[in-house]
Every structure is written in C-alpha cells, then in structure tokens.
Amino acid sequence: MMRPLSLFIGSRFSRARKRNRMVSFISISSILGIAVGVAVIIIGLSAMNGFERELQNRVLAVIPHGELEAVxxxxxxxxxxxxxxxxxxxxxxxxxxxxxxxxxxxxxxxxxxxxxxxxxxxxxxxxxxxxxxxxxxxxxxxxxxxxxxxxxxxxxxxxxxxxxxxxxxxxxxxxxxxxxxxxxxxxxxxxxxxxxxxxxxxxxxxxxxxxxxxxxxxxxxxxxxxxxxxxxxxxxxxxxxxxxxxxYVYLKSWTQKYGYLYRDIQLVRTIMYLVMVLVIGVACFNIISTLMMAVKDRAADIAILRTMGAGDRLVRMIFVWHGLLAGLLGSLLGAALGASVALNLTSIAQFVERLIGHKFLSGDIYFVNFLPTQLEWQDVVLVMATATLLSLLATWYPARRASALQPAQVLSAK
Structure with missing residues (x-):
C-alpha cells in the first residue's frame, strides 16, 4: 500500500492548483529543459545515424572494402x-x-x-x-x-x-x-x-x-x-x-583512406551525447530547486501526514514521485518532439535551405549534399532512460530533507 499511496499523493502535489507561483515556474522550466535536452539528443543522434547510413550506402558501397596491391x-x-x-x-x-x-x-x-x-x-x-x-x-x-x-x-x-x-x-x-x-x-x-x-x-x-x-x-x-x-x-x-x-602484396582497407569519416561520426555522436546529458543534468537541478521549495511550501501537509502515522519512507517516496513525474513528463514530451523532427529532418533542412538560400552541406566537401536522418528507437529509449535516471537522482536530497521535518516544530511555527 505504501507505493501506490506515495504515488497518489505525489501526483496530487504536482497537480495542485494552490501552489507558489515561483515553484510552478521552476517546475515548468525544469520540464521544458528536460524535454528540449531529450529532443536535441534524439535529433542529433538521428543525424549521426543518417551520416553513418549514407557512409555505408554511398562511400563504402562504391569503394573496395579492401585491396591487395602488387608490391x-x-x-x-x-x-x-x-x-x-x-x-x-x-x-x-x-x-x-x-x-x-x-x-x-x-x-x-x-x-x-x-x-x-x-x-x-x-x-x-x-x-x-x-x-x-x-x-x-x-x-x-x-x-x-x-x-x-x-x-x-x-x-x-x-x-x-x-x-x-x-x-x-x-x-x-x-x-x-x-x-x-x-x-x-x-x-x-x-x-x-x-x-x-x-x-x-x-x-x-x-x-x-x-x-x-x-x-x-x-x-x-x-x-x-x-x-x-x-x-x-x-x-x-x-x-x-x-x-x-x-x-607478397600490400594489404589495404577502406579505413586507411576513409576511416576518418567513420571515426569523426562516432566522435561527434559521443560528444553530442555527453554534452546533451549535461544539458539534461542542468534541467534536473531545477527539479532539486522545485522540490526544495515544494518541501517548504508543503511543510504543513507533511506534518499532518506524519501525525497521521506516515513514516519516513512514505514521505521520501512522495517527493521522489513528485520529482520523477516531472522528469517522466519532460522525457515523454522531448521524445515525442525529437522523434517527430528526426523523422522529417531532411525535408525540414531542405525547406530551411530554400528559405535562406544557402545549403548546409556542400557536395564538393562532404560525401552528401543533404542532411540525412535515421531514427533508431533504441536511441530514444536510451535517452529517455538517461533523463529519467537523472531526474530520479535529483529527487534524493529534497526527499531526504522532507522526511527529516519534525511535525511539532512545523505546526508550532504555523
């Protein structure tokens, strides 16, 4: 009974209308920050998947995978x-x-x-x-x-x-x-x-x-x-x-001449993921601020729950769910936005190119003259899981502070 009750109360705290406006603003900004971070990571990873696909379908399909060259x-x-x-x-x-x-x-x-x-x-x-x-x-x-x-x-x-x-x-x-x-x-x-x-x-x-x-x-x-x-x-x-x-022959493979393309794609993918994880981490700090203010705002409610027999675990789980729901909502919004843009990234980029009269990628320099995309659902799941995990970690300290509140001190101050 503990977990459903904590989820119920935590969701009620999240949806309550009588809330401090500053708390509401920070809560919304944290949700939007997580959503934007998740969406950008999904779009970026989809673009890297597209470049890798074009590398294999274009460059690696037309050049020999290996050569045995006469000495x-x-x-x-x-x-x-x-x-x-x-x-x-x-x-x-x-x-x-x-x-x-x-x-x-x-x-x-x-x-x-x-x-x-x-x-x-x-x-x-x-x-x-x-x-x-x-x-x-x-x-x-x-x-x-x-x-x-x-x-x-x-x-x-x-x-x-x-x-x-x-x-x-x-x-x-x-x-x-x-x-x-x-x-x-x-x-x-x-x-x-x-x-x-x-x-x-x-x-x-x-x-x-x-x-x-x-x-x-x-x-x-x-x-x-x-x-x-x-x-x-x-x-x-x-x-x-x-x-x-x-x-005796010289042994050559495509990596000697075009391997830098594949390595660059993997490097950009890794850097992009790390940078966007930091962006999501910053948004999760807003969750900490939101929960700390919510703990102060809901101190009387917590005290009443404690007098009714609520233990430390229940109080902690209420605020864990309070913050985790914000992270889940931001992850879902970001995943929906990121997947929608990623599926149409090529056409969107072409529209912007026509609008500004400038091509983002030149065929004279790159091996493609358009912005490729390929959405991989495992990337979406990975990014959502990362955002949710960071949101969960962000709830630990505020939830602990909430469970440490003393009902007598809170009610006497009221």
Missing amino acids: RPPFTEWKPVLETVEQNQRVKAAAPYVQFTALLEKGTQLKAVEVRGVDPLLETRVSALPNYVKDNAWQNLKAGQKQIILGQGVADLLGIGVGDWISAMLPNRDGGQQLKAPKRIRLQVAGVLALGGQIDHNFALVPLKDAQDYLTMGEGISGIAINVDQVLDATAIVKEVGMTLPV
Whole structure:
C-alpha cells in the first residue's frame, strides 16, 4: 500500500492548483529543459545515424572494402591469387583493377585525376559504383573504344559532357623505370559518375583492358579489390586473406583512406551525447530547486501526514514521485518532439535551405549534399532512460530533507 499511496499523493502535489507561483515556474522550466535536452539528443543522434547510413550506402558501397596491391606492378600471376581470395568465406567477391594517375586536358583547363581500370562485369560484384553512372552509360562501356567515365565534378570543371573528347597525359616509364615524356591519348567521355563528395572531383574509370594497353602492362594488373561481408571488420579480414596468399602484396582497407569519416561520426555522436546529458543534468537541478521549495511550501501537509502515522519512507517516496513525474513528463514530451523532427529532418533542412538560400552541406566537401536522418528507437529509449535516471537522482536530497521535518516544530511555527 505504501507505493501506490506515495504515488497518489505525489501526483496530487504536482497537480495542485494552490501552489507558489515561483515553484510552478521552476517546475515548468525544469520540464521544458528536460524535454528540449531529450529532443536535441534524439535529433542529433538521428543525424549521426543518417551520416553513418549514407557512409555505408554511398562511400563504402562504391569503394573496395579492401585491396591487395602488387608490391612491384604489374602483377602478372594474379588469376590463381584471385581464386584463392574468393575461397575465403568472409570475402563476398573480388575483381582485378589497374590504377594510375592521369592529367586530363580540355582547352586551357587541366585536371589531375585518379584513373581506375576495371572489368565492367566483375566490378558490379565488388562495388555499387555502376548504379551512380548516369543514363546507364555503364552498360555501354567497352574496351577498345577509347572510352572514359568521369566524375561529375571533373566534367563540370573541364566543361565537357557525354560524347566529348579530351586529352589525357599518362606517366611513361622505360624498361629501366626512368620517366620519359608523358604519353598522350585521346578519350571520349562515355558517361558521368554522380556520387557526391570528393570522389566526383578526382576520379575516372576506363575499361581494364584499355588501362593495361595504355600502361603497356600486358595481362598484368595493379591489384585485386575485394568486398567483404562485414565492412567494419575489413582490416582484420584483409589481413586474414593476405596470410593465405602465396605472394607478397600490400594489404589495404577502406579505413586507411576513409576511416576518418567513420571515426569523426562516432566522435561527434559521443560528444553530442555527453554534452546533451549535461544539458539534461542542468534541467534536473531545477527539479532539486522545485522540490526544495515544494518541501517548504508543503511543510504543513507533511506534518499532518506524519501525525497521521506516515513514516519516513512514505514521505521520501512522495517527493521522489513528485520529482520523477516531472522528469517522466519532460522525457515523454522531448521524445515525442525529437522523434517527430528526426523523422522529417531532411525535408525540414531542405525547406530551411530554400528559405535562406544557402545549403548546409556542400557536395564538393562532404560525401552528401543533404542532411540525412535515421531514427533508431533504441536511441530514444536510451535517452529517455538517461533523463529519467537523472531526474530520479535529483529527487534524493529534497526527499531526504522532507522526511527529516519534525511535525511539532512545523505546526508550532504555523
């Protein structure tokens, strides 16, 4: 009977109309502070979830999860190695590639790009890159036709489109590995890659056979790209694969080039959570102030309850429930507000961008040009639980002070 009675009286204290106005104001401000803190954390965590989703669906879907790069290219005996790699249960697919740097020229415009020679059929197994090539140009990419697919940023900088011809200067080495005059070739733009971010501004694709001919590599390649089952474990999987190979290769994973993106997202997520917990903590201090003033305001009521036989535990639980109800109400309001905004964060951000005429995220810098969002209900539960726990801790001292009141002193002062 003790707990239901304490909850009943505590809720009556919370809803009572004849209350000190200052107590009411501080109580409302504490509820609103908790609600705002909870909402901001949920919105921020949802944004971080959205960035992590886009990182995996965009960047990590189009770049190799791992690479086995030849120590001394060209890598000629690569076919048996490819078969060995594909036998690993954690490797979903593997494909050969040729990689080099070229200087593209169109009129007076110059642009250095990383060119990757790939097999159009095998590349679809290890990368979602073909899905971001406009107008289904990937299906028309064939060896022997001097074709190239450019990133959108490269094409815009050079001022060219599909069907235009450009000049490419390639590094040229003689048999003694000495540099000679660069090789110049003419290439036709077969398609445009529109992924977003830095990849669009420094990347180009050509058929594997053409890349081998340009660099006079014969049947050799630069390395083997692999796609693994767990992208976050790519480094360990690549090492595991490398230990099974009969040749020496450089082992690379996506974390070496793009790992900073994932680490930054996790770091921002952690900092945001800690900062917002402090914000909620500040709001919970208002609960302490509210309860301390409520204890003074309700001293006579407490004294009457004590004369009627109420023990210390009942008095403590009354004020615990009094403060906890405020924390629960703030958590529920904040969760509802945060979830509503998080579910529509992308459209809200786009509306604000149109309103102010400025984009928050630039595709030239970031790997997305919009504000992504993904609401995870476990985040909502975690944030609400944190806010409720802090509210519960805030009730400890005022509840203890309330249970220490002496009825005789309170009633005699009245």
